[in-house]
Ligand SMILES: NC(=O)C1=CN([C@@H]2O[C@H](COP(=O)(O)OP(=O)(O)OC[C@H]3O[C@@H](n4cnc5c(N)ncnc54)[C@H](O)[C@@H]3O)[C@@H](O)[C@H]2O)C=CC1
């Protein structure tokens with residue numbers, strides 16, 4: 001019998017930049033932890049040629065250049081084969097396509113499996129967070145659904161540059177178990193039970209990064225961008241708190257940490273998309289130029305609708321949506337991004353203002 005035969009299998013669905021990188025984190029964590037380590041890490045790639053490349057050459061050149069992946073990682077283009085028998089199923093697909101795949105996941109899901117979302121988007125039409133979509137489609141209880149979010153630019157992590165992150169689950173013991181599975185030399189997960197706050201932080205920072213990118217494209221300086229980041233955090237906090245999230249989550253790694261990383265980094269797809277918009281490309285031209293997922297483009301409208309439902313003011317999100325829908329010329333964004341009636345700085349951090 002192989003020494004790994006009794007060990008857990010982890011499935012990672014989505015072999016894009018983050019799914020592949022996170023599989024590497026899990027494998028590197030396993031290499032440093034002989035006891036509780038998984039015996040198999042199986043990536044599901046939609047395209048068979050990507051799955052073949054990962055299994056045979058241990059690379060995923062479409063997303064991670066020539067980086068060599070640990071041999072513990074294998075890949076398949078058969079979703080049910082990836083999910084079947086896995087004790088942990090990690091989801092790293094674009095937000096708007098997740099629901100389409102969940103019926104097949106449900107068919108193959110092992111009883112008691114924990115489902116972990118890495119996704120930073122809000123579903124259009126329903127305004128549901130990914131943990132809510134997962135609960136509805138898989139019929140899994142909240143204490144078996146976790147989310148992971150933080151300042152986690154995939155390419156930096158793939159190069160093993162150290163970072164921290166947050167694993168949130170309503171059940172603290174489940175969050176700790178998932179944190180244990182992904183705790184690697186260069187990846188430090190903290191735990192939290194505030195799933196709503198962690199998810200909202202990850203979703204809205206993409207919209208704020210679009211705004212910062214627009215400022216960049218308009219050649220505005222660091223004062224403007226720092227102002228947008230800071231007021232962006234304030235409006236994200238208002239929404240999170242209105243939905244039941246905790247204030248302190250937003251000043252942590254999943255909130256401030258991820259916002260700063262995304263808005264500052266040339267690696268961010270959302271900031272890059274915003275920059276193109278700021279340079280005057282149309283939303284359609286911008287979408288054509290993006291080869292990877294920039295969730296903020298699709299989530300922004302849904303975030304604004306959710307905010308309206310809860311009477312939360314989100315002026316930066318509103319300005320981003322106005323540019324994306326062609327209602328605002330990007331040259332006018334600078335004044336609108338920070339346009340609100342005069343008030344004290346601390347006012348407006350919670351939804352009842
Ligand atoms: N790349 C990063 O640095 C990070 C990304 N995330 C989040 O992870 C999620 C996934 O993003 P990435 O891996 O970066 O995106 P990506 O664009 O690099 O890869 C997306 C993957 O999903 C697949 N895909 C696209 N449409 C699909 C569909 N309709 N059905 C099934 N598969 C489909 C693609 O083939 C690809 O394998 C997003 O929500 C993103 O916000 C979170 C943290 C870091």
Ligand SMILES: O=C(CO)COP(=O)(O)O
Pocket residue numbers: 120150151152153154206209258261262267268269270271293294295
């Ligand atoms: O979520 C991320 C960093 O934490 C990645 O940001 P982008 O999707 O903008 O590249």
